[in-house]
Amino acid sequence: MHYWLMKSEPGTFSIDALARKGSEPWDGVRNYQARNFMRDGMRVGDGVLFYHSNCAVPGVAGLAEVASAAYPDPSQFQPRNPHYDPDSPRDAPRWWLVDVRFVRKLDQIIALDTLKADARLGDFALTRRGNRLSVLPVSAAQWRIILSHEKDSA
C-alpha cells in the first residue's frame, strides 16, 4: 500500500466533481516523472490526497484511491484534445493514467500553509521549493501527519 498526492485545479476538476462522478480517469498528465509514478508506482487501492491547486486556498480537499491499473491516456491520440500528442506512437503510448475513485471530502481544506508550517513532514515533494509536480509520492508517516490536521478545525 502506497500513498500519493494528486493536484487538480478546482475550477477544472474539483473534489466535488469527483464526488459526483465517483471515479475519473486522471488524464492530461504530460510530465514524465508524474507519468512514472502513475504507471510504475501506483497499485489499485493506494491512498490519494486530492489537492486543490491554483485557487484561493490551495491544499488537500479530500481523499481518493487508485481505482485501476495504469493504461494509456486516450487523450494523447485525440487531435482535438488539448492534451493531444502527435508524437506519441500508437503501439508504444507515451502517456499513461490511472482511474481515481472518490473516498471522502474533508470538512475543511488542509491548507498548503499548514503543511508548510509542519516540520514533522520533513523533506516533502509538495513543499520543496519550486516543485511543480502534479503527482507525487507521500510516505505513510506523512499521510498520517497530514490527516492529523483534520482535527485542527474540529
Next chain:
DNA sequence: GCCAACGTTGGC
C-alpha cells in the same frame, strides 16, 4: 551536448 528561448505551473 550546450544553452537560449519558450511554454507551463502554481503560489501569491
Next chain:
DNA sequence: GCCAACGTTGGC
C-alpha cells in the same frame, strides 16, 4: 495578473 521556477525544444 504577476512572475519565479522549471521542463522542453531546437539551433548550432
